[in-house]
Amino acid sequence: MELLNNLAIGFEAAFTLKTLAYCLLGTVLGTLIGVLPGIGPIATIALLLPVTYALEPVTALIMLAGIYYGAQYGGSTTAILVNLPGESSSVVTMIDGYQMARRGRAGPALTAAAVSSFIAGCLATVVIAGFAPPLAEVALRFGPWEYFALMVVGLVGAVVLAHGSVLKAIAMIVLGLILGLVGADVNSGVARFTLGFPQLADGIGFIIIAMGIIAMAEIIGNLQRVERREVYTDGVPSLFPTREDWRRLLPASLRGTILGSVLGLLPGGGTSLASFSAYSLEKKIADYPERFGKGAIEGVASPEAANNAASQTSFIPMLTLGIPSNAVMALMIGAMTIHNIQPGPEVMTKNPELFWGLIVSMWIGNVMLVIMNLPLVGIWIKLLKAPYRFMFPAIMMFSAIGIYSVNGSTFDIVMTAAFGLLGFLLMKLGCEPAPLLLGFILGPMMEENLRRAMSLARGDATTFLTRPVSASLLAVAVFLLIVVALPALKRKREEIFQE
């Protein structure tokens, strides 16, 4: 059994005391920041990324994965207890989770979220272990044409699945691509768009973009909002769901897992789409749909399972193709590059400990979240009650030190402030930042592949259409764009995001 063999490599890499410790640290820190209302997983990862720089690549990635799951989980906790979504995917959890909390059933709601996330985590790990190797094998045969086409599909996917205006999402991607161009050109060495700053010769650090455009804008946005936080429950009386709860919870989490695993694979897909769709599915097949919105446990279990499954399977395109399918994966790729790992199909063969270690640690991270977070609920509640006026200066300080620690450059700190201004502006103009981050990471890769492809084909652009794989990928991209532009489907898409 090759699968078992591979998993054994992974367990060996992940089951060292040090790795386990960092995985634990990652999940705790991730939950800690993720619990804070208004700070989503992208911002959380960006804020905590510098912590992982000093670590070995395997440990760093495992810790980052832990941070990611922790942040997701923290977001659901906030959604259930305070009725404030920590991130977009827990908006759905909020609907029934908060209603359960108001009816004194915060405990079962939290348990439902934890258990269904855990179930999804276990199954999605198996999905990754099964699907990633064959996909990586196919990807090894890809040339620059296929890669370019794949990235186009990925970006188009991000547009299709972005909230709000399609046009603005495309603009944000292009803006990200442009920002990615700053720095020395790989082929000619010409310094582009450096505005005369020698510090920009190596390009803009992606941590600066992520911190400035996403985290800073989120912090400012939080401070602007009038705070009206009601933390329900002083303590959580009982964590245990009733037998009836279990009967509803388990099948719902399985349905959520399956749906989430599939949606996580889509380019641009990810957790929000997964949890939204899971919620609508549950509502559609429920025997009494009117219970939804009034504290139905399936309304918590299924979306939570779906978003956890999706957050895991979205690692598949990243690990096998080196192409991020969403902003979180773009951050992961950035982190890998910092550790000198070129993401792509070779990672699995060249770095099997890293590849399988990461996969196994996903499962370990899920185990830790369940055994740790339920008992620690009391602490998270206390943290939720801590006034934001103490929290945000601390967050700001850690961000500033974090940015500085990457290159030991104060210029980077000032630049983050400048991007914070841009991020604020874009936020106020209703432009989603996630596609920008995706474009930023993909920009240099796209340009390089395009130029290589064109030079190999002697300037003949039709090669993209004569190679079957790239042609069909581009056809998919065009098809998706047409679909989005059709008025009937446009309305349908708006409806989905409305719900």
Added chain:
Amino acid sequence: MTKHQDALAGGLFILIGAATSLSALGYALGTMRRMGPGYFPLVLGLVLTGIGVTLVAQAWHRGAVGTPIEWGSIRPLAFVLGGLAFFGLTLTELGFVLANILFIGVTSYAGREFRWHETVVLSLALTVMAALVFIVGLKLQIPLWPAILGL
């Protein structure tokens, strides 16, 4: 019309797109076969400008209809980013201790509720903790004290 999100966003995209295309012309464009450093940026800049123009045109067409921009209070924006920029600009000269105390002080003022005594305690506590963890513990290369003291 200028009060609406799409119109202003379009304007911003036109500005950035045009600037990108114009400066891309300053680099070698190359040919389709051997693309120069200016080729890809030129195309991207034109695309962004095009989207910007479309957004503005749509907003024009809609007239008064559109999502208005809510700028909100300017205070968080000014003090969060101002504090951060200040920290970056003064860190080397002032050293971590002084720069950080001032940074936390300035940043705290971004919040609606600002209390002097709380901020003093918070900035001192955070500075001591961070200095111990990052500079003493993790040995990050940041000067602790003002450069002028020569410590």
